[in-house]
Amino acid sequence: MKDEEMEFLQEQLEATELLPCASCQQETLHAHVEVLERYAHATEFLMECTACGTRRSWMLLETAE
Ligand SMILES: [Zn+2]
Numbered sequence: 001m002k003d004e005e006m007e008f009l010q011e012q013l014e015a016t017e018l019l020p021c022a023s024c025q026q027e028t029l030h031a032h033v034e035v036l037e038r039y040a041h042a043t044e045f046l047m048e049c050t051a052c053g054t055r056r057s058w059m060l061l062e063t064a065e
Pocket residue numbers: 021022023024025028049050051052053054
């Protein structure tokens with residue numbers, strides 16, 4: 001894995017995202033827990049709701065170059 005990719009993943013893991021939570025039934029901040037899968041132009045993360053702790057997967061599409 002290239003350095004830029006590692007940096008990208010590291011930045012994503014440190015960030016939070018506003019995502020709909022099934023338990024809270026509203027958009028809440030979700031923290032990145034881990035990378036589930038790497039695809040050619042997307043990364044699937046395991047996300048955890050910072051309000052109730054419910055976990056969900058989340059696909060982040062990378063901008064095409
Ligand atoms: Zn929640």
